[in-house]
Amino acid sequence: MNQLNNPTAQAVDNTLIYIFGFSLLLLLGITLVTIYFVIKYRRSKYPEPTSDAHGSWILETVWTVLPIIIVMTMFWYGWTNYIGLTQVPDNAMEVKATARMWSWQFEYPDGRKTDKLYVPVDKPVKVLLHSADVIHSFFAPAFRIKKDCVPGMETYVWFKATEPGSYDVQCAEYCGVGHAAMLTTIEVLPAAEYADWAKPQQADQEPRGLTVLNEQGCIGCHSLDGSDGVGPSLYQLAGKEQEVEKDGKSIEIKIDADYLKRSIREPNAEIVEGFQPMMPAYDQSTINDADLQAVVDYLLGKATAAKAGPDGATLIKENGCLGCHSTDGSESIAPTFKGLGGRQVTVESDGKEITITVDADYLRRSLLKPNADIVKGFSPMMPAADNLSPEEIDAIVNYLLKQ
Ligand code: HEC
Ligand code: HEC
Ligand SMILES: [Cu+2]
Numbered sequence: 001m002n003q004l005n006n007p008t009a010q011a012v013d014n015t016l017i018y019i020f021g022f023s024l025l026l027l028l029g030i031t032l033v034t035i036y037f038v039i040k041y042r043r044s045k046y047p048e049p050t051s052d053a054h055g056s057w058i059l060e061t062v063w064t065v066l067p068i069i070i071v072m073t074m075f076w077y078g079w080t081n082y083i084g085l086t087q088v089p090d091n092a093m094e095v096k097a098t099a100r101m102w103s104w105q106f107e108y109p110d111g112r113k114t115d116k117l118y119v120p121v122d123k124p125v126k127v128l129l130h131s132a133d134v135i136h137s138f139f140a141p142a143f144r145i146k147k148d149c150v151p152g153m154e155t156y157v158w159f160k161a162t163e164p165g166s167y168d169v170q171c172a173e174y175c176g177v178g179h180a181a182m183l184t185t186i187e188v189l190p191a192a193e194y195a196d197w198a199k200p201q202q203a204d205q206e207p208r209g210l211t212v213l214n215e216q217g218c219i220g221c222h223s224l225d226g227s228d229g230v231g232p233s234l235y236q237l238a239g240k241e242q243e244v245e246k247d248g249k250s251i252e253i254k255i256d257a258d259y260l261k262r263s264i265r266e267p268n269a270e271i272v273e274g275f276q277p278m279m280p281a282y283d284q285s286t287i288n289d290a291d292l293q294a295v296v297d298y299l300l301g302k303a304t305a306a307k308a309g310p311d312g313a314t315l316i317k318e319n320g321c322l323g324c325h326s327t328d329g330s331e332s333i334a335p336t337f338k339g340l341g342g343r344q345v346t347v348e349s350d351g352k353e354i355t356i357t358v359d360a361d362y363l364r365r366s367l368l369k370p371n372a373d374i375v376k377g378f379s380p381m382m383p384a385a386d387n388l389s390p391e392e393i394d395a396i397v398n399y400l401l402k403q
Pocket of ligand 3: 137172
């Protein structure tokens with residue numbers, strides 16, 4: 001709570017100060033006048049009433065009209081500022097927030113998911129609030145915004161941060177044993193840093209094979225888009241039949257990893273029909289075996305698939321698993337993930353107690369049908385991970401097996 005000059009905080013604070021200011025003024029004024037009269041007209045000094053007033057229309061009008069004006073301005077002030085909290089500026093960026101026992105997940109328009117809310121400074125943000133289970137409440141004190149997240153219903157809040165920083169978000173609706181831990185932050189980044197954060201991470205994830213092709217100048221003779229140059233295009237080679245000249249004879253070869261490795265290490269062993277034998281040989285000292293493998297994987301279309309796959313460590317963070325499970329061995333409401341692969345667990349299955357060694361099947365079942373086997377000593381409160389794709393489930397299972 002280090003900054004309050006943002007629009008929503010100002011709206012709420014101004015209304016509060018206005019109402020509180022008048023209340024304080026009236027409290028002090030009335031108390032002081034009361035004390036003054038009590039002392040001044042005390043009985044020892046004036047045993048008999050001294051005044052004989054029978055009414056004053058001026059006084060009555062003033063003390064009726066003045067309070068009406070005061071409470072009506074309080075209402076007007078409160079009303080307009082409340083409306084301001086519900087009217088989202090047109091240029092607002094939308095983020096979907098999902099509350100679940102006991103974590104927050106934020107989903108951005110490009111599909112990216114995080115457990116903290118990342119936003120650029122000086123940009124209005126509309127947060128669409130959802131709940132995956134019970135009622136939670138999104139409370140960001142620095143922006144003076146608080147709204148319930150209700151299952152089956154969409155609510156929203158908006159805010160605009162005017163200074164970079166990290167601002168607390170807390171669940172403000174008691175939602176079970178993990179409620180107090182249902183904390184996260186709004187990370188407000190300077191515009192340039194946010195753009196950096198939001199840009200697709202393509203550059204970093206370029207497959208190694210492609211990097212080698214560029215670095216070694218292969219692209220000077222080979223295209224990657226299907227057009228032939230000095231050498232044949234390296235586009236979609238996997239499984240292709242290639243006419244080559246080998247020992248003076250023309251034969252047909254099916255392109256596979258061995259053939260590709262040979263084409264690079266000894267390009268003159270087989271010459272592709274229609275091309276000159278002018279490709280230089282690349283030996284171990286130029287392209288080592290690991291890079292050769294990376295190039296071959298890339299040319300066979302394997303590298304990209306492996307790279308783009310979801311990552312288990314990120315998935316368990318994004319999907320709120322760490323709201324209940326730990327990775328450091330500590331246990332409260334749910335078993336820890338530490339040492340899970342190969343662990344012996346005692347579970348209750350159809351009312352019987354059985355001991356199981358944790359393997360991929362068991363983990364998959366735990367995720368998709370968490371109530372089929374209940375780990376002994378814990379309550380059946382794990383939600384089914386049925387919002388995850390099969391690839392994501394696999395990635396999580398592989399990750400958990402290695403814990
Ligand atoms: C000076 C131009 C040149 C350079 C540089 C070059 N090549 Fe070649 N490459 C060729 C030619 C010409 C052929 C076809 C004749 C042959 O088979 O040797 C060829 C054939 C190939 C083939 C067989 C393609 C097929 O369709 O069967 C592969 C694979 C290949 N090159 C990969 C590479 C890689 C990887 C590099 C970089 C490490 C590279 N080339 C660098 C000229 C080049
Ligand atoms: C609301 C709390 C909660 C959340 C969120 C949660 N779990 Fe669980 N999980 C539990 C509890 C409690 C158990 C033990 C009882 C049972 O077996 O159902 C459990 C059991 C498991 C088990 C079996 C563990 C063992 O020791 O045999 C696995 C695996 C698991 N959870 C993975 C996950 C993953 C992955 C996620 C995120 C997609 C997740 N859980 C989200 C509460 C939770
Ligand atoms: Cu909550």
